[in-house]
Amino acid sequence: MSDPGLESPPYTEGEVLLSVRNLRTRFVTEGGDVPAVNGVSFAVRRGEVLSVVGESGSGKSVTAMSILGLLPPTARIEADQMLWRGESLLDAGEARIRQVRGAEIAMIFQDPLSALNPMHKVGRQIAEMILIHEPVSKKEAASRAVEMLNLVGIPQPAKRAGMYPHEFSGGMRQRAMIAMAIACSPDLLIADEPTTALDVTVQAQVLEMLLRLKDELNSALMLITHDLGVVAGISDRVMVMYAGRQVEVGTTDQVFYRTRHPYTRSLLRSLPRLDDRGTDALTPITGAPPSLLRLPSGCSFHPRCPLVKERCSKDVPDLNSGGLGHHPAACFYADEVSGDTASVVGGRS
Amino acid sequence: MTAYIVRRLVQVVVTIFFALTFLFLLYFALPGDAATLLAGGDGRVPDPVTVRQVQDRYGLDDPLPTQLASYWQRLVQGDLGQSYQSGRDVTSLLLEAAPRSIRLSIWAIMIEVVVGISVGLISAVRRSSLIDRLSTAVTAMASAVPVFVLAFVLQYLFAVIPEDQGWADFFRFETSGRGDDTWLLFFIPTGNTWRYLVLPAVTLASVSAALAARTARGSMLEVLGADFMRTAKAKGLRDREVLAKHGLRNAMLPVVALIGLDFGTSIGAAVLTETAFSWGGLGFYIAESVRRRDLPVLLGFTTVVVLAYCLINLLVDICYAWFDPRVRLRAGTAK
Structure with a gap:
């Protein structure tokens, strides 16, 4: 069976690092099973930036956490395939997964204040990463930690390494978090909303640094965000998620300029535009994301969709439904979605 | 850190002062009279002369503030007094x-x-x-x-x-x-x-x-x-x-x-x-x-x-x- 998510046009010719087919993650709760991720397929190649976009609860973070098994014990993760550089992570033992965590796939979390241990000095937290994966002495690891802080542009790194997270500013904390993530030169960096907790000016610096480090490490970056402005500036490919499903997958240009899903279009229209003279009001998406416990019938987006038709509440569209000859979109009426969204892409070019 | 500890120790002194003063006053609000107890003990009616002697000896008929002051005076000198009951230090x-x-x-x-x-x-x-x-x-x-x-x-x-x-x-x-x-x-x-x-x-x-x-x-x-x-x-x-x-x-x-x-x-x-x-x-x-x-x-x-x-x-x-x-x-x- 063809899987358009997995086979969506590659942006680079790099090695396929991660390939996930039909990932299904649900949480077992007293109120019933919550299908947080429902049949998601994608691949990440060396050198590229893949952005995963969606509102809160769309399953984008859960997708990332499922790969590394970082979800709470109530989560049940199933997939047809989850290959890390050709090796199945689903069949890998706990010891092997631990090797992958940090050393091969490293994560950067959203809120660096709560993601760093408040009781440990920053240098120690970075050194710990190195000590877990490499046979070095504590002293060596400590000096590597200082090097890493220097690499991410923290002034006076030796002094800073001896300080606690609460003594850092928000931007510096996120840099420290990044320093920790890259300490073992991972092949894939997964950044979960890395700039959400930061000031706009600091956001740009952090994103730029992530891109630079990705190139220096010759790795790939999977960027999870709800901020399309961030996506436009730095990603090669975009995967849009809604209520646990992929709704559109393509290169950044395809998704932004030739949008083929009504949800993506609504997201783009709800953004302020750089060329806006202030005359047009922003168009919010009406309604709220559905409860995962009671998903709407048919296409999950149909109650909020401006293009909704009769079929939408009956059949569930998949990425093939948009028709052949275009980038994949999970909409029966993809051809009717206008691409009038281009001017948003002004972030960085 | 030292300044912090010193400040806390001062607080300790203040706390003890208030705790003891309060307890001292509370004692006199209790039913039963120390002099009567000392002179005769539980359940007996003691000789009034003995009660007077006891009051004189322990200063129990002095006004409360005087008693409190003299207690503090002795306490500061490290004298906690003797037990009314056993007479021991x-x-x-x-x-x-x-x-x-x-x-x-x-x-x-x-x-x-x-x-x-x-x-x-x-x-x-x-x-x-x-x-x-x-x-x-x-x-x-x-x-x-x-x-x-x-x-x-x-x-x-x-x-x-x-x-x-x-x-x-x-x-x-x-x-x-x-x-x-x-x-x-x-x-x-x-x-x-x-x-x-x-x-x-x-x-x-x-x-x-x-x-x-x-x-x-x-x-x-x-x-x-x-x-x-x-x-x-x-x-x-x-x-x-x-x-x-x-x-x-x-x-x-x-x-x-x-x-x-x-x-x-x-x-x-x-x-x-x-x-x-x-x-x-x-x-x-x-x-x-x-x-x-x-x-x-x-x-x-x-x-x-x-x-x-x-x-x-x-x-x-x-x-x-x-x-x-x-x-x-x-x-x-x-x-």
Whole structure:
């Protein structure tokens, strides 16, 4: 069976690092099973930036956490395939997964204040990463930690390494978090909303640094965000998620300029535009994301969709439904979605 | 840090001043008159001449402020006075009773820390398991049952029943007194002393241990869901290492705070426990002195307890700062 998510046009010719087919993650709760991720397929190649976009609860973070098994014990993760550089992570033992965590796939979390241990000095937290994966002495690891802080542009790194997270500013904390993530030169960096907790000016610096480090490490970056402005500036490919499903997958240009899903279009229209003279009001998406416990019938987006038709509440569209000859979109009426969204892409070019 | 400690010590002095003054005044609000008790004792009508003599001798007919002032004057010079009842120096009574209380407390705190914290941590890590449910029920019960009830229940179960049933000596505990009262390295019971120690120590520890267990469980559960625990796991640490290296210290903070706060409660519990088991420590004497209207003993013993309470709280705060770097900064800047 063809899987358009997995086979969506590659942006680079790099090695396929991660390939996930039909990932299904649900949480077992007293109120019933919550299908947080429902049949998601994608691949990440060396050198590229893949952005995963969606509102809160769309399953984008859960997708990332499922790969590394970082979800709470109530989560049940199933997939047809989850290959890390050709090796199945689903069949890998706990010891092997631990090797992958940090050393091969490293994560950067959203809120660096709560993601760093408040009781440990920053240098120690970075050194710990190195000590877990490499046979070095504590002293060596400590000096590597200082090097890493220097690499991410923290002034006076030796002094800073001896300080606690609460003594850092928000931007510096996120840099420290990044320093920790890259300490073992991972092949894939997964950044979960890395700039959400930061000031706009600091956001740009952090994103730029992530891109630079990705190139220096010759790795790939999977960027999870709800901020399309961030996506436009730095990603090669975009995967849009809604209520646990992929709704559109393509290169950044395809998704932004030739949008083929009504949800993506609504997201783009709800953004302020750089060329806006202030005359047009922003168009919010009406309604709220559905409860995962009671998903709407048919296409999950149909109650909020401006293009909704009769079929939408009956059949569930998949990425093939948009028709052949275009980038994949999970909409029966993809051809009717206008691409009038281009001017948003002004972030960085 | 030094400035912080000095400031706290000044607070201790102020606290003791108010505590003692309050207690002093409270004493005279109690029914019963010290002079009458001293002249004749319980239940008898003493000779009025004797009562007058007693009043003169102890200054009991002076106005209250004068009595209070002269008490303070003597206290500052280190004179705690003599017991109305036995005529013994309060200081020598204190020196006799304090070690007994300290020994009992050491064991109670050890039980609290070891049993309370480990039960709490285990139920947090094994959440919703049988162990968790059981410990939640037991700790709820332990914190609800009054100390004196628990004392008598334990006495019945572990001393009276074994005696009646003629169980082997090993299972018999004692309900009253201190036995040989011999100790190695101050706190390790030797001879038959441990038979007398077990029940009061468990009784005294019960409420605190239950609270410590519940607090440890709650804070560990919170820490288990914390973002930095996920970060630690994402680094590639084993679950065990994540718990030990990142979870434990964070989870211990509220427990350390609780143990400090709880010390006040334990003093109350100690009065009841020591009375129920006739342990002869500070709490026992405080209860006795109230009953016998023995003001010098009451005030002298209370001074020591208040002092201990303040110093232990200070110690706990210092521990807290040592545990949590975020507190350290605040203590350092508050000069």
